[in-house]
Amino acid sequence: MEKKTRVLLFKPGLDGHWRGIMTVSKALSEAGMETIFFGFKTVEGVVEAAIQEDVDVIGFSVHSGAHLEWARELVRELEEKGARGDFLLLVGGVFPEQDHEELREIGIDGVFGPGTVTAEIVRFIEENLGRKVSG
Amino acid sequence: MEEMEEIRRGLEEWREAKKGWPERREEFRTDAGIPVKDLYTPLDMEGIDYLGDIGFPGQPPYTRGVYPTMYRGRYWTIRMFSGHGTPEETNDRWRLLYEEGETGFSAAVDSLTFSGVDPDQEVHGAAHEVGKEGVPLYSIRGVEALVENLPIDRMSVALVVEPMTSAAVTSMYFNVAKERGLRKEQLAGTTQNDILTMTIGYIPWGSLKPADLLKLACDLIEYCTAMGEAPRWNPINFTTYNYREGGIDAVQEIGMGLANAVAHIEELLRRGWKIDDFVHRLAFHLSAHRDFFEEIAKYRAARKLWYRLMKERYKPENPDAYRFRFHVQTAGSSLTAQQPMVNIIRTAYQALEAVLGGTQSLHTNSYDEAICLPSEESVRLAVRTQELIQEETGVANVVDPLAGSYYVEALTRELEERIWDYFMRIEEMGGVVEALNTGWLFNEMSKAFNKRRRDQECGAERVIGVNCYVMEEEEPTPPFRTNPRAAEIEKERLRALRAERDNRRVAALLDRLRGVCERRENVLPVVSELTAAGATLGEITGVYREVWGIWQLPFVA
Numbered sequence: 001m002e003k004k005t006r007v008l009l010f011k012p013g014l015d016g017h018w019r020g021i022m023t024v025s026k027a028l029s030e031a032g033m034e035t036i037f038f039g040f041k042t043v044e045g046v047v048e049a050a051i052q053e054d055v056d057v058i059g060f061s062v063h064s065g066a067h068l069e070w071a072r073e074l075v076r077e078l079e080e081k082g083a084r085g086d087f088l089l090l091v092g093g094v095f096p097e098q099d100h101e102e103l104r105e106i107g108i109d110g111v112f113g114p115g116t117v118t119a120e121i122v123r124f125i126e127e128n129l130g131r132k133v134s135g
Numbered sequence: 136m137e138e139m140e141e142i143r144r145g146l147e148e149w150r151e152a153k154k155g156w157p158e159r160r161e162e163f164r165t166d167a168g169i170p171v172k173d174l175y176t177p178l179d180m181e182g183i184d185y186l187g188d189i190g191f192p193g194q195p196p197y198t199r200g201v202y203p204t205m206y207r208g209r210y211w212t213i214r215m216f217s218g219h220g221t222p223e224e225t226n227d228r229w230r231l232l233y234e235e236g237e238t239g240f241s242a243a244v245d246s247l248t249f250s251g252v253d254p255d256q257e258v259h260g261a262a263h264e265v266g267k268e269g270v271p272l273y274s275i276r277g278v279e280a281l282v283e284n285l286p287i288d289r290m291s292v293a294l295v296v297e298p299m300t301s302a303a304v305t306s307m308y309f310n311v312a313k314e315r316g317l318r319k320e321q322l323a324g325t326t327q328n329d330i331l332t333m334t335i336g337y338i339p340w341g342s343l344k345p346a347d348l349l350k351l352a353c354d355l356i357e358y359c360t361a362m363g364e365a366p367r368w369n370p371i372n373f374t375t376y377n378y379r380e381g382g383i384d385a386v387q388e389i390g391m392g393l394a395n396a397v398a399h400i401e402e403l404l405r406r407g408w409k410i411d412d413f414v415h416r417l418a419f420h421l422s423a424h425r426d427f428f429e430e431i432a433k434y435r436a437a438r439k440l441w442y443r444l445m446k447e448r449y450k451p452e453n454p455d456a457y458r459f460r461f462h463v464q465t466a467g468s469s470l471t472a473q474q475p476m477v478n479i480i481r482t483a484y485q486a487l488e489a490v491l492g493g494t495q496s497l498h499t500n501s502y503d504e505a506i507c508l509p510s511e512e513s514v515r516l517a518v519r520t521q522e523l524i525q526e527e528t529g530v531a532n533v534v535d536p537l538a539g540s541y542y543v544e545a546l547t548r549e550l551e552e553r554i555w556d557y558f559m560r561i562e563e564m565g566g567v568v569e570a571l572n573t574g575w576l577f578n579e580m581s582k583a584f585n586k587r588r589r590d591q592e593c594g595a596e597r598v599i600g601v602n603c604y605v606m607e608e609e610e611p612t613p614p615f616r617t618n619p620r621a622a623e624i625e626k627e628r629l630r631a632l633r634a635e636r637d638n639r640r641v642a643a644l645l646d647r648l649r650g651v652c653e654r655r656e657n658v659l660p661v662v663s664e665l666t667a668a669g670a671t672l673g674e675i676t677g678v679y680r681e682v683w684g685i686w687q688l689p690f691v692a
């Protein structure tokens with residue numbers, strides 16, 4: 001049996017706008033992926049869990065305006081643990097389009113701003129993991 | 136009666152005659168799923184008694200409005216929700232809005248102020264979020280700067296903080312007034328203080344348990360209103376707007392709001408107060424969403440239901456207690472990042488719903504809010520949207536102009552019934568605290584949101600720029616950026632405060648708060664002393680967390 005794509009999702013920081021990431025979590029499950037939604041979690045905790053649980057994707061959601069800060073912190077932590085490049089990294093939430101390029105430069109693979117349709121996220125994961133998600 | 140029979144016959148003939156005329160859809164429904172007929176006639180008014188069900192403005196059952204003259208006497212208050220960066224920058228914005236004609240203010244706070252965390256606490260990357268989503272108000276120094284050079288005895292301010300920090304931030308505001316030689320009895324304003332906002336809408340880091348949030352919310356009502364410490368202050372604003380933003384419909388919005396109000400009323404009665412000691416100060420904050428007539432009918436039904444709840448269950452003597460007073464905010468969740476200028480039009484229609492529905496105050500969203508915090512230009516346009524309704528449309532010259540519309544009256548009755556049933560369902564499961572503990576409310580929100588997402592993705596719910604009339608976007612709107620130095624500035628403000636305050640006194644007061652929490656006494660008196668002495672939000676909320684523990688969310692999603 002083909003291994004299901006495993007996705008770990010979390011909210012960094014204190015911001016309590018959870019609706020977006022919970023919706024993504026639901027949509028990815030509906031698309032046949034296995035999602036682990038952590039709620040609030042530190043990046044240290046997330047990276048540790050991602051390694052342990054052998055996930056394919058790490059995604060986080062930011063509505064606080066601190067998307068660049070959190071992206072840098074996650075990538076730095078992955079580098080420190082020698083796990084940079086082991087996971088597909090996604091960010092979603094409310095942030096301006098002008099910041100998409102910088103988020104990619106920091107090392108986030110998939111950047112999903114307001115107005116994203118969840119199917120786009122599914123397609124992005126499928127294409128970038130180089131295999132069809134099993135359902 | 137004979138006339139009704141004639142109308143009935145006429146209607147049947149009319150339906151027969153139009154059979155060859157196809158319609159756009161098989162069936163039409165409101166946003167809440169209520170079937171919409173092709174035509175409404177006097178037949179739909181059957182069973183609606185003018186005097187008993189509709190009545191006169193300012194008189195029971197208040198369907199037509201809570202005051203006799205409504206906007207012929209005084210316009211609604213233009214109350215804009217704002218805050219960003221540092222208290223000084225928010226003060227600049229407020230003074231701009233004051234000059235633009237705004238008459239009420241509403242403080243949007245940052246995620247730390249919501250959660251009761253200080254920027255110098257090494258908690259969960261707190262410093263990243265200082266001043267990002269709203270104004271940081273971590274100590275009395277922040278509130279002082281927020282209202283500097285603003286006439287707080289002549290304006291009304293809404294503090295949008297929730298039970299975890301409502302006692303602290305409200306007492307900071309009262310203490311600032313005192314420093315200026317004002318008495319808190321003179322102050323008009325509102326604290327949001329809503330337990331559902333913090334448990335099903337926005338879930339802050341380190342939230343307390345529902346029963347403890349309810350206790351804190353009731354402490355503020357008890358202190359301001361029942362004990363008479365701040366009689367002109369609205370110590371709570373049941374913010375059904377926030378629940379609605381999570382994707383639920385108009386029926387669920389008001390049903391949850393009534394159930395939430397009842398939880399607070401019951402708790403205060405249990406503490407030994409009489410209904411007349413506090414109920415006249417309970418206020419609401421509703422949404423104005425996309426279904427034009429349904430929203431108007433919702434406001435009318437909500438007024439009538441509140442009257443019914445008071446009359447049947449609590450029977451207060453104060454006639455003001457029967458008036459359902461509310462603020463409205465146009466629906467942020469209806470805005471789109473695509474074609475953002477279209478948001479101006481959406482907001483204008485929603486503002487009109489609120490006015491036709493008889494709101495007491497109104498916030499209009501800015502067109503760039505699906506992307507960032509609003510710029511000065513976009514906020515000014517949002518204020519102008521309300522001023523245009525006041526000055527140019529003439530709609531405020533008459534009270535409740537849609538009364539007597541067959542459709543609006545039929546919809547009002549239908550909503551009234553559906554909302555009452557939904558409210559009773561929550562009551563029967565033990566009220567909102569129980570419905571939070573079991574995860575039922577949370578699940579209602581998730582189901583609603585996922586349904587809305589699917590409806591939008593398959594095009595069943597049409598959204599311009601998202602699933603219809605999509606176009607290549609030109610230049611994205613230049614985003615408004617908050618002050619990147621906010622965290623440094625706020626850390627410095629706290630460092631200075633900690634250096635100059637009497638730290639031994641603060642520690643002793645925190646000990647007292649610990650005792651008060653253990654005995655579950657009202658926290659306001661000691662919290663008020665604490666904020667006057669320069670204690671911070673993180674210190675005060677830290678005591679709550681230490682004594683009562685943190686809520687483990689019941690995940691059903």
